[in-house]
Amino acid sequence: MLKNRIIPCLDVKNGRVVKGINFVDLKDAGDPVEQAKIYSDGGADEICFLDITASNENRDTIYEVVEKTSKKCFVPLTVGGGIRSIEDINKLLNCGADKVSINTAAVQNSKVVADSSKKFGSQCIVVAIDAKQYGKKWEIFTHGGRNSTGIDAIEYAKKMEECGAGELLVTSMDRDGTQVGYDIKLMSKISSMVNIPVIASGGVGNLNHLLEGIKLGGASAVLAASIFHYGKHSIKEAKEYLDSKGIPVRI
Amino acid sequence: MNVTIVDYKSGNISSVINSFKEVAKDKVKIEVTADFKKIKSSDKVVLPGQGSFKSCINALNTINGLVETLNDFAINNKKPLLGICVGLQMFADIGYEETETKGLGWIPGKVTKIDNQNGKYKLPHIGWNEINIMKDSKIFKDIKDKSHMYFVHSYEFIPNDKNTISATTNYSSSHVCAIEMENIFGTQFHPEKSDKVGLKIINNFINL
Numbered sequence: 001m002l003k004n005r006i007i008p009c010l011d012v013k014n015g016r017v018v019k020g021i022n023f024v025d026l027k028d029a030g031d032p033v034e035q036a037k038i039y040s041d042g043g044a045d046e047i048c049f050l051d052i053t054a055s056n057e058n059r060d061t062i063y064e065v066v067e068k069t070s071k072k073c074f075v076p077l078t079v080g081g082g083i084r085s086i087e088d089i090n091k092l093l094n095c096g097a098d099k100v101s102i103n104t105a106a107v108q109n110s111k112v113v114a115d116s117s118k119k120f121g122s123q124c125i126v127v128a129i130d131a132k133q134y135g136k137k138w139e140i141f142t143h144g145g146r147n148s149t150g151i152d153a154i155e156y157a158k159k160m161e162e163c164g165a166g167e168l169l170v171t172s173m174d175r176d177g178t179q180v181g182y183d184i185k186l187m188s189k190i191s192s193m194v195n196i197p198v199i200a201s202g203g204v205g206n207l208n209h210l211l212e213g214i215k216l217g218g219a220s221a222v223l224a225a226s227i228f229h230y231g232k233h234s235i236k237e238a239k240e241y242l243d244s245k246g247i248p249v250r251i
Numbered sequence: 252m253n254v255t256i257v258d259y260k261s262g263n264i265s266s267v268i269n270s271f272k273e274v275a276k277d278k279v280k281i282e283v284t285a286d287f288k289k290i291k292s293s294d295k296v297v298l299p300g301q302g303s304f305k306s307c308i309n310a311l312n313t314i315n316g317l318v319e320t321l322n323d324f325a326i327n328n329k330k331p332l333l334g335i336c337v338g339l340q341m342f343a344d345i346g347y348e349e350t351e352t353k354g355l356g357w358i359p360g361k362v363t364k365i366d367n368q369n370g371k372y373k374l375p376h377i378g379w380n381e382i383n384i385m386k387d388s389k390i391f392k393d394i395k396d397k398s399h400m401y402f403v404h405s406y407e408f409i410p411n412d413k414n415t416i417s418a419t420t421n422y423s424s425s426h427v428c429a430i431e432m433e434n435i436f437g438t439q440f441h442p443e444k445s446d447k448v449g450l451k452i453i454n455n456f457i458n459l
Contacts, residue, residue, distance in 0.1 A: 002422050003379045045379055071269050076401060076444050093263035121262060121302040123375055123403040166375055197373050250379040250399045
């Protein structure tokens with residue numbers, strides 16, 4: 001039976017791990033390579049690096065981080081943030097990333113998703129969707145949540161599946177950093193609309209939130225940052241909790 | 252001893268390289284090349300594969316003489332070869348991803364899309380799944396039945412001869428996830444991404 005995945009996400013800036021509260025007010029939570037190794041040894045099913053301010057800044061540091069991490073961690077490594085072109089994707093994959101997550105570039109030009117999934121295979125193309133609720137709808141944002149687009153998140157998710165995305169990483173901008181739980185309505189709407197796996201992100205504050213993301217949100221994988229970074233819970237605790245609630249996990 | 256990872260310019264093979272180097276340490280030489288001479292003189296060969304069946308076969312055929320060199324290595328000289336993911340799928344006679352494409356024809360069978368039961372199961376089949384070990388394969392030495400391996404695929408290899416199947420996995424139905432036929436080994440899952448237990452499989456292959 002396929003297991004639901006738990007993915008710790010390390011937000012990286014200038015080669016260091018940070019986690020933003022609503023994408024501002026950053027705290028330093030250590031060295032990404034070391035952290036990734038601790039997580040993979042602790043049973044993380046996958047590691048995610050998000051180079052959060054990469055759209056605006058020099059991002060060469062991330063290549064070095066990816067290269068070092070991939071020589072120490074032998075679980076899948078997903079890298080996102082600031083990816084604009086096929087060349088960027090190629091470079092990250094060559095450094096040892098297994099998947100890339102594309103956000104702004106996919107919104108600006110869906111051809112990047114179509115071309116890259118053809119060239120590298122859908123299995124390594126994750127489309128990241130940052131969404132904010134407006135009434136009964138959700139709108140997608142780009143540039144790390146700074147720019148609104150007027151695009152409907154649900155329709156966009158469907159379109160990205162058609163373009164060849166292998167997975168969708170869905171982040172609720174309203175919930176990110178708040179620790180009040182995933183936006184379950186958003187997750188379940190998208191996961192029921194598409195036939196590719198959805199990774200839920202944004203808002204995890206306790207272990208029950210992970211359960212909700214899978215059980216109610218229909219997510220194949222749950223991503224979290226703060227609850228793992230600051231030692232509130234270990235990956236092992238998260239898995240044991242989910243297992244006790246009948247969710248299939250790799251233990 | 253040396254092990255060659257065939258670099259035929261298709262898909263991302265850095266994880267395969269990293270994992271083999273991690274296991275080999277300084278004891279075994281890991282070469283990454285499509286050089287015929289080096290392949291011929293290797294003790295073992297790894298055939299990775301990412302992307303579609305068609306794109307991988309096309310990439311192999313683009314390098315004139317590579318398929319013949321691999322045929323010599325695996326079929327005529329019967330030296331150990333491990334195919335990973337699409338590397339395994341290419342053992343088949345034929346694949347149906349994108350268009351009908353002729354495979355290497357080493358293990359009679361075909362590669363078709365996983366039946367996801369009208370959308371009931373999401374594709375690709377991504378993540379950790381348990382393997383059911385079907386026979387005493389050399390690369391599964393000290394690997395427990397029901398071990399978790401990392402999968403990413405939408406197509407599956409269906410061999411004609413069920414005796415070649417060394418492991419299966421359950422997702423929508425039972426799928427072939429490992430093959431052994433004499434000196435030819437293949438895994439649909441990614442041992443290079445399957446943590447310690449995956450590295451153990453790589454170690455078993457290196458130490459055959």
